[in-house]
Amino acid sequence: MLELRGVRHRYDGRLVLDLEHFAVPAGAMLAVVGHNGAGKSTLLRLLALLEAPTEGSVVWDGRPVRRASTALRRRVTLVEQRPVLLRGTVLENIGFGLQVRGVSRADAYKRTAEVAEQLGLLSLLERRRTELSDGEVQRVAVARALAIRPDVLLLDEPASSADRAASGALYRALAAERGKRSMAVCIASHQLEDAYRWADDIRALADGRLSPVTPENLFRVELTAAGTDTMSARVGSIDILVTTDRAGSAVLAVPPGDIFVSREPLSSSARNVLKGSVTRVATHRGGGVAVTADVGVELIAVVTADACRELALAPGAPVVFSFKASAVQVF
Amino acid sequence: MEFLREGFRRAVALLLSGDAEVFGIALLTLKIAVVATVIACGVGLPLGYFLATRRFWGRRAALTAVNTALAFPTVVVGLLLFGLLSRRGPLGELGWLYTWQAIVAGDVLLALPIAAALSAAAVQGVDARVRRTAQTLGAGRWLTAWTVAREARFALAAVITAAFGQVVAEIGAAMMLGGNHRGSTPTPPTAVAPYTPQGDFGLAIALGLVLIAIALLVNVTLQVLQGKGGA
Numbered sequence: 001m002l003e004l005r006g007v008r009h010r011y012d013g014r015l016v017l018d019l020e021h022f023a024v025p026a027g028a029m030l031a032v033v034g035h036n037g038a039g040k041s042t043l044l045r046l047l048a049l050l051e052a053p054t055e056g057s058v059v060w061d062g063r064p065v066r067r068a069s070t071a072l073r074r075r076v077t078l079v080e081q082r083p084v085l086l087r088g089t090v091l092e093n094i095g096f097g098l099q100v101r102g103v104s105r106a107d108a109y110k111r112t113a114e115v116a117e118q119l120g121l122l123s124l125l126e127r128r129r130t131e132l133s134d135g136e137v138q139r140v141a142v143a144r145a146l147a148i149r150p151d152v153l154l155l156d157e158p159a160s161s162a163d164r165a166a167s168g169a170l171y172r173a174l175a176a177e178r179g180k181r182s183m184a185v186c187i188a189s190h191q192l193e194d195a196y197r198w199a200d201d202i203r204a205l206a207d208g209r210l211s212p213v214t215p216e217n218l219f220r221v222e223l224t225a226a227g228t229d230t231m232s233a234r235v236g237s238i239d240i241l242v243t244t245d246r247a248g249s250a251v252l253a254v255p256p257g258d259i260f261v262s263r264e265p266l267s268s269s270a271r272n273v274l275k276g277s278v279t280r281v282a283t284h285r286g287g288g289v290a291v292t293a294d295v296g297v298e299l300i301a302v303v304t305a306d307a308c309r310e311l312a313l314a315p316g317a318p319v320v321f322s323f324k325a326s327a328v329q330v331f
Numbered sequence: 332m333e334f335l336r337e338g339f340r341r342a343v344a345l346l347l348s349g350d351a352e353v354f355g356i357a358l359l360t361l362k363i364a365v366v367a368t369v370i371a372c373g374v375g376l377p378l379g380y381f382l383a384t385r386r387f388w389g390r391r392a393a394l395t396a397v398n399t400a401l402a403f404p405t406v407v408v409g410l411l412l413f414g415l416l417s418r419r420g421p422l423g424e425l426g427w428l429y430t431w432q433a434i435v436a437g438d439v440l441l442a443l444p445i446a447a448a449l450s451a452a453a454v455q456g457v458d459a460r461v462r463r464t465a466q467t468l469g470a471g472r473w474l475t476a477w478t479v480a481r482e483a484r485f486a487l488a489a490v491i492t493a494a495f496g497q498v499v500a501e502i503g504a505a506m507m508l509g510g511n512h513r514g515s516t517p518t519p520p521t522a523v524a525p526y527t528p529q530g531d532f533g534l535a536i537a538l539g540l541v542l543i544a545i546a547l548l549v550n551v552t553l554q555v556l557q558g559k560g561g562a
Contacts, residue, residue: 050463074469084460087481097468
């Protein structure tokens with residue numbers, strides 16, 4: 001439905017996005033994960049037709065978009081990471097998109113009340129932006145976007161200011177809306193856990209490029225020489241050894257399946273042996289169990305359910321993560 | 332001091348008696364000021380919005396030109412228009428010289444840069460997310476501009492006030508284009524100038540008070556129009 005083809009986008013000559021192909025299929029539930037500055041917000045602005053790419057094209061239903069018409073832009077909407085509410089009440093804000101589409105006042109009110117109820121905003125309808133918390137502003141912005149029933153809904157960190165209950169209400173509202181009609185949703189998030197919970201497809205973005213590996217354990221680092229064939233990268237409070245001939249700025253990925261998990265340090269060829277404690281244990285989307293541990297930085301390893309049981313991996317349990325320098329991917 | 336006291340006494344008497352000459356000049360001033368401000372802001376505000384929100388080749392140069400025009404000496408504008416509107420000038424056939432239309436033309440040229448430059452600054456001061464939000468919610472070009480303008484309403488009201496102030500207080504171009512002799516097209520600034528050396532302090536002070544009253548009226552009106560300033 002909505003695609004970016006051969007897109008290279010620059011700000012003041014600096015390349016911030018470099019995507020050969022990125023597609024949001026109709027009705028898809030897509031997550032884009034990546035660290036701050038990875039290019040997620042820029043990607044969403046291009047998809048929302050709010051900016052034109054410096055190079056390449058935005059393609060809608062197979063046709064390149066040469067000029068973003070109002071009619072086309074009305075089919076896609078973006079909720080920014082720190083959304084702003086327009087002048088007026090919450091009611092007026094949620095109804096803004098309906099008003100510009102010429103929806104009758106009665107129908108607009110009905111629709112506004114419907115989405116406000118889904119997102120727990122009914123009691124806030126007469127409030128103004130100065131009377132709302134950051135989390136409430138985010139929910140109003142999502143309600144405002146849902147109200148117009150877009151074909152593609154783009155959300156940039158929509159739950160970053162929300163508590164667990166509000167975040168739950170938000171994802172339930174999205175699910176309810178998608179239950180009624182086809183709507184593609186693309187959420188940019190740095191919270192992998194959330195992405196795994198609801199997304200059909202997860203793409204990782206690092207330094208403006210799609211990551212060729214899974215989105216877990218991605219870090220932007222500075223590589224410095226550590227030996228004849230190894231480089232060292234400082235991540236959080238630990239140093240990770242990497243086999244690479246690259247130096248300087250890079251993105252580093254530790255594939256979760258390449259991490260050995262044990263209760264005690266293993267005698268092995270692994271150059272990276274990190275002690276810590278388990279913080280989360282959850283079912284992994286691709287099969288197995290995802291074990292998250294704080295080893296000086298948060299890393300995710302994937303083990304089998306049997307291994308998890310035998311090692312008694314549970315939050316708080318001591319754990320050792322080991323992986324070879326050659327297993328670490330650098331790009 | 333006596334002549335000043337006498338001048339004020341006569342000014343008050345003229346105003347209270349509804350002197351036809353004073354109120355005729357006042358009404359003409361109001362007409363010129365309103366027409367010139369409407370034209371200058373009608374062109375200048377959209378131009379300011381365009382300069383603030385569009386990225387195009389030469390934008391920086393255009394902004395510099397508009398900002399430079401802020402400092403144009405009024406007599407230079409008057410001279411330029413005088414040349415254009417004089418009988419031998421290219422616009423001489425209009426027959427506007429020494430009429431209120433000529434003063435309006437001069438005032439528009441002087442107020443337009445104020446409206447454009449200050450409104451560009453006002454729009455640039457609005458959070459860029461406001462414009463993006465309006466666009467992504469489906470607003471067209473005009474509704475997006477209106478949404479941004481609502482956010483900048485205080486600054487834009489100040490722009491209109493400044494443009495109006497320029498028009499009401501302007502004298503250089505008005506004297507050249509409207510004339511500064513009795514019987515020509517007088518406005519309070521242009522009338523005060525010739526009446527004062529003639530010793531007609533009462534009339535001059537009365538017109539001065541009219542100027543202040545007009546400025547006060549416009550400011551109060553704009554403040555009322557801005558509403559209570561809710562978020």
